[in-house]
Amino acid sequence: MIFLQGRLGGAGAPGRAxxxxxxxxxxxxxxxxxxxxxxxxxxxxxxxxLIDVPSESLQETVLADAVEAAISAYxxxxxxxxxxxxVARTHLGRAERVVIGGHLDTVxxxxxxxxxxxxxxxxxxxxxxGACDMKGGVAVALRLAAELSAPTRDVTWIWYEAEEIDSRxxxxxxxxxxxxxxxxxxxxxxxxxxxxxxxxxCQGTMRVDVxxxxxxAHSARSWMGDNAIHKAGxxxxxxxxxxxxxxxxxxxxYREGLSAVGVRGGVAGNVIPDECVVAVNYRFAPDRTMAExxxxxxxxxxxxxxxVVDAVDGALPGLAHPAAQDFLAAVGGVPxxxxxxxxxxxxxxxxxxxxxxxxxNPSLAHHKxxxxxxxxxxTVEQGLRAWLxx
Amino acid sequence: MIFLQGRLGGAGAPGRAxxxxxxxxxxxxxxxxxxxxxxxxxxxxxxxxLIDVPSESLQETVLADAVEAAISAYxxxxxxxxxxxxVARTHLGRAERVVIGGHLDTVxxxxxxxxxxxxxxxxxxxxxxGACDMKGGVAVALRLAAELSAPTRDVTWIWYEAEEIDSRxxxxxxxxxxxxxxxxxxxxxxxxxxxxxxxxxCQGTMRVDVxxxxxxAHSARSWMGDNAIHKAGxxxxxxxxxxxxxxxxxxxxYREGLSAVGVRGGVAGNVIPDECVVAVNYRFAPDRTMAExxxxxxxxxxxxxxxVVDAVDGALPGLAHPAAQDFLAAVGGVPxxxxxxxxxxxxxxxxxxxxxxxxxNPSLAHHKxxxxxxxxxxTVEQGLRAWLxx
Numbered sequence: 001m002i003f004l005q006g007r008l009g010g011a012g013a014p015g016r017a018x019x020x021x022x023x024x025x026x027x028x029x030x031x032x033x034x035x036x037x038x039x040x041x042x043x044x045x046x047x048x049x050l051i052d053v054p055s056e057s058l059q060e061t062v063l064a065d066a067v068e069a070a071i072s073a074y075x076x077x078x079x080x081x082x083x084x085x086x087v088a089r090t091h092l093g094r095a096e097r098v099v100i101g102g103h104l105d106t107v108x109x110x111x112x113x114x115x116x117x118x119x120x121x122x123x124x125x126x127x128x129x130g131a132c133d134m135k136g137g138v139a140v141a142l143r144l145a146a147e148l149s150a151p152t153r154d155v156t157w158i159w160y161e162a163e164e165i166d167s168r169x170x171x172x173x174x175x176x177x178x179x180x181x182x183x184x185x186x187x188x189x190x191x192x193x194x195x196x197x198x199x200x201x202c203q204g205t206m207r208v209d210v211x212x213x214x215x216x217a218h219s220a221r222s223w224m225g226d227n228a229i230h231k232a233g234x235x236x237x238x239x240x241x242x243x244x245x246x247x248x249x250x251x252x253x254y255r256e257g258l259s260a261v262g263v264r265g266g267v268a269g270n271v272i273p274d275e276c277v278v279a280v281n282y283r284f285a286p287d288r289t290m291a292e293x294x295x296x297x298x299x300x301x302x303x304x305x306x307x308v309v310d311a312v313d314g315a316l317p318g319l320a321h322p323a324a325q326d327f328l329a330a331v332g333g334v335p336x337x338x339x340x341x342x343x344x345x346x347x348x349x350x351x352x353x354x355x356x357x358x359x360x361n362p363s364l365a366h367h368k369x370x371x372x373x374x375x376x377x378x379t380v381e382q383g384l385r386a387w388l389x390x
Numbered sequence: 391m392i393f394l395q396g397r398l399g400g401a402g403a404p405g406r407a408x409x410x411x412x413x414x415x416x417x418x419x420x421x422x423x424x425x426x427x428x429x430x431x432x433x434x435x436x437x438x439x440l441i442d443v444p445s446e447s448l449q450e451t452v453l454a455d456a457v458e459a460a461i462s463a464y465x466x467x468x469x470x471x472x473x474x475x476x477v478a479r480t481h482l483g484r485a486e487r488v489v490i491g492g493h494l495d496t497v498x499x500x501x502x503x504x505x506x507x508x509x510x511x512x513x514x515x516x517x518x519x520g521a522c523d524m525k526g527g528v529a530v531a532l533r534l535a536a537e538l539s540a541p542t543r544d545v546t547w548i549w550y551e552a553e554e555i556d557s558r559x560x561x562x563x564x565x566x567x568x569x570x571x572x573x574x575x576x577x578x579x580x581x582x583x584x585x586x587x588x589x590x591x592c593q594g595t596m597r598v599d600v601x602x603x604x605x606x607a608h609s610a611r612s613w614m615g616d617n618a619i620h621k622a623g624x625x626x627x628x629x630x631x632x633x634x635x636x637x638x639x640x641x642x643x644y645r646e647g648l649s650a651v652g653v654r655g656g657v658a659g660n661v662i663p664d665e666c667v668v669a670v671n672y673r674f675a676p677d678r679t680m681a682e683x684x685x686x687x688x689x690x691x692x693x694x695x696x697x698v699v700d701a702v703d704g705a706l707p708g709l710a711h712p713a714a715q716d717f718l719a720a721v722g723g724v725p726x727x728x729x730x731x732x733x734x735x736x737x738x739x740x741x742x743x744x745x746x747x748x749x750x751n752p753s754l755a756h757h758k759x760x761x762x763x764x765x766x767x768x769t770v771e772q773g774l775r776a777w778l779x780x
Contacts, residue, residue: 203610207659217753219671220593220730222634222647224753229650229668233626240620244612257612260619261663262656269597269651269671278619281609281659340610363607363614 034062037070039146043377044117044126047139051115051128057105057165060084064104067142067159076149077157080182084161085171087182088145090154096323097154099188099347100144100384101172102137102358103163106130110368117374124374132360136372137191140359140381144388151388156185163343167312176346187323188347188354189384192338193365196376196383198328199338199356200317202345203254206282206293207261210235211305216267216274225272229265232276235304236260239280242300247285250317252337254285258300279309283339286314315345318353330390331357331383357383424452427460429536433767434507434516437529441505441518447495447555450474454494457532457549466539467547470572474551475561477572478535480544486713487544489578489737490534490774491562492527492748493553496520500758507764514764522750526762527581530749530771534778541778546575553733557702562733566740577713578737578744579774582728583755586766586773588718589728589746590707592735593644593673596683597651597699600625600668600691607662615662619655622666625694626650629670632690637675640707642727644675648690669699673729676704705735708743720780721747721773747773 035053037046055063064084072079077088084104106129115128126136138159145157160171167173175182192199212232217225244256258280265276280301284293290311298306318324319335328335338344338356347354359376425443428436445453454474462469467478474494496519505518516526528549535547550561557563565572582589602622607615634646648670655666670691674683680701688696708714709725718725728734728746737744749766 205610205660218730218755219647219649219651220595220673221645221753222649222673223645227629227649229653230626230630232653233623233630236620236623236626239617240623255611255613257609259609259612259617259662260655261609261659261661263619263622263653263666264656265650266652266654266669269669270595271651272649273651276653279656279659283610283612340608363611365608 034065034069037066037142039070039142043139043143043381044374046143047126047131047136047372047377048115048117048128050135050139051113051126051130054109054113055104055106055130056108057162058169060104060161064159064161067104071142071145071157074146074149077145082175082179083171085175086159087175088157090151092150092154094152094154096187097156097185098323099156099158099183099185099352100141100191101158101160101188101343102134102141102191103161103171104138104159105162105164106133106135107164107366112368112370125371126374127369127371129370131372132193132370133365134192134358134360136193136359136377137380140377140384141191144381144384148385148388152390153388155388156182170343172343172346176350180350183347183350183352185352187321187327188344188352189327189357190342190344190347190354191358191380192342192356193358193360193362194336194338194356195361196359196379197333198331198335200250200252200319200335201286201315202338202340202342202356203256203286204284204288204290204293204312204314205341206284206290206297206311207309208280208282208297209307209309210278210280210301211307212276213305214272214274217272219270219272222272228273228276232263232265232278235278235301238300245285247287249285249287250319252317252335254337255339256285257283284314286316289313312341313345313349314341315348315354317355318348321353324353324355327355327387330387424455424459427456427532429460429532433529433533433771434764436533437516437521437526437762437767438505438507438518440525440529441503441516441520444499444503445494445496445520446498447552448559450494450551454549454551457494461532461535464536464539467535472565472569473561475565476549477565478547480541482540482544484542484544486577487546487575488713489546489548489573489575489742490531490581491548491550491578491733492524492531492581493551493561494528494549495552495554496523496525497554497756502758502760515761516764517759517761519760521762522583522760523752523755524582524748524750526583526749526767527770530767530774531581533771534774538775538778542780543778545778546572560733562736566736570740573737573740573742575742577711577717578734578742579717579747580732580734580737580744581748581770582732582746583748583750583752584726584728584746585751586749586769587723588721588725590640590642590709590725591676591705592728592730592732592746593646593675594678594680594683594702594704595731596672596674596680596687596701598670598672598687599697599699600670601695601697602666603695604662604664606657606664609660609662612662616664618663618666622653622655622668625668625691628690635675637677639675639677640709642707642725644727645729646675647673674704676706679703702731703735703739704731705738705744707745708738711743714743714745717745717777720777
């Protein structure tokens with residue numbers, strides 16, 4: 001595990017040595033430089049405040065401080081701070097405990113801070129960095145955490161750091177590895193953007209390098225060499241001809257994809273290249289394991305050198321689970337499959353059924369013009385409130 | 391024109407302002423740090439001395455100083471220094487003037503300095519950086535320039551800088567642009583490696599980028615995008631299927647080539663890429679002009695976006711010219727076509743028939759284990775001596 005200098009020991013955060021994780025109940029208020037969050041504010045207003053506190057991955061300290069300070073004001077919550085991840089729990093002795101989680105970080109800014117609110121085509125929207133992915137969900141969760149002092153299910157609220165970058169930094173992954181007790185639950189909701197409908201499970205993802213080799217020569221005497229880039233043509237042809245599976249699981253149709261996401265080759269402008277690498281990303285339905293996915297790719301690229309670069313399993317939707325059924329009944333709507341990999345898979349790996357349910361269109365994630373429809377904020381807030389009070 | 395800091399005003403070199411070229415007759419001796427060249431030494435010994443003075447492109451000052459100092463000792467030569475290019479001319483009023491040229495620079499060292507002499511498979515060889523490309527030719531030319539005080543043809547000997555890198559630095563190109571009077575001649579011999587046989591003319595070369603475009607999308611929803619790398623498969627397929635021409639000119643068979651020398655594409659590991667560029671190098675026979683070559687490539691890659699990155703015309707062999715016939719008669723052997731582009735094309739562009747004639751196998755150029763057979767040094771030296779004294 002690697003901790004970067006900049007995000008340790010921020011104002012108001014407990015000190016932490018690089019190698020050891022120390023968890024501490026934090027009750028002190030934070031310094032005046034920290035923006036105050038009004039958790040009773042209307043959701044779109046709170047969302048705008050959250051957007052206006054920059055929190056690019058590994059730079060979440062100011063926002064985590066603000067979240068921790070605001071939520072610590074509510075005595076029904078037991079608050080734990082771990083790095084820039086904040087966990088707040090009710091302890092009401094309910095029969096069921098649920099996790100509701102969302103990440104605090106965003107991709108780098110792209111001229112989309114500060115936020116603004118705009119009506120487009122009759123739709124009331126909040127624009128700005130993270131509006132969609134996923135400060136809209138964070139705003140709703142913060143409001144409900146503050147408001148619901150006696151939910152019908154015990155709730156573990158989690159606002160975590162570093163979801164948008166390499167998973168070694170991911171705050172939820174760290175909790176799963178080091179404090180799985182904090183994640184113990186009967187069901188989990190991850191508030192990734194999902195158009196305010198339940199998106200269940202998630203597909204796995206695997207990256208492989210498909211490599212061709214040849215023999216270098218001067219390009220003025222090309223017949224003396226063996227061109228590795230020319231050979232990659234067949235790899236690309238197979239990709240172009242590939243027919244991805246569509247797989248039904250629990251009534252949801254997952255849709256796979258097999259795509260070149262990079263290609264590189266070439267030594268110099270006058271040299272026949274001896275190597276070419278096609279970087280391929282395989283998105284596979286949750287009925288297939290990583291091992292099965294790898295075996296499939298080795299068939300597709302039979303005759304070529306295939307190296308797995310990284311891979312994660314997907315998550316089965318688990319909609320048949322009673323806790324999932326209760327959730328679906330409370331929030332309503334028709335569930336969809338989640339195509340992209342999300343942290344729900346971490347809960348699945350811990351044996352906890354989990355779904356995605358959040359505000360905004362996932363296709364807008366990481367776009368300069370991302371936004372959250374105010375109607376989504378209302379829908380998701382009402383859905384979760386109905387579930388936690390029924 | 392760009393002059394790099396490091397190669398200006400070296401010890402013994404005339405000062406030169408960055409923007410103005412000043413040519414000066416240099417008669418002063420150089421400082422003691424400079425290696426002395428014994429132009430009466432046996433050719434393989436002189437070659438070893440030349441190899442042991444590093445002269446990577448743009449770092450030729452020490453070697454150019456040594457060449458200038460050694461050649462300036464011979465009163466039958468009129469020496470002109472331009473940057474790190476040295477020109478030495480006889481002025482005997484002969485009916486014919488010929489240029490004999492070679493470059494002083496090498497590609498970067500690759501553990502192949504100092505030189506060594508070794509007999510392999512019964513062949514006596516000098517190994518080391520530039521042994522083949524082309525200090526073998528430089529050694530022979532230096533010896534003959536010193537020895538032949540009264541050649542039957544006036545000779546312009548040229549040892550020039552920066553042939554191995556971008557042509558804006560090339561010393562011969564600079565002379566052609568700024569002092570074409572120094573290149574005036576009836577015939578030119580460029581001592582690039584040619585296995586000690588005459589290689590005539592040279593092929594042209596053109597680099598084009600063939601670009602495919604598409605639409606970005608998240609790779610978890612690949613069907614929302616349009617993969618530009620997949621489309622490049624057809625570009626590579628055409629390259630693989632391409633049948634290059636073989637063209638006879640003046641009895642020599644030139645052999646073309648069309649090769650991908652680079653490919654690049656990709657935005658991120660989870661993004662469907664919207665652009666892919668295949669860098670293609672076309673080597674074309676000297677019966678075809680750049681414009682004809684470009685038109686041909688636009689046919690080959692019909693339907694794709696083709697951009698010409700750079701191009702140079704080849705050179706017709708010109709063996710029918712009387713000066714060429716005299717040269718061939720004197721040096722003997724059966725001429726071959728030159729496949730690679732060389733600076734002979736600069737002479738052709740000035741209306742001067744020119745050939746390649748040098749020591750070593752051109753296929754070994756830029757190889758770590760390049761060498762010059764001692765027999766080549768003897769053959770080429772005898773061939774040129776016969777021509778210049780007949």
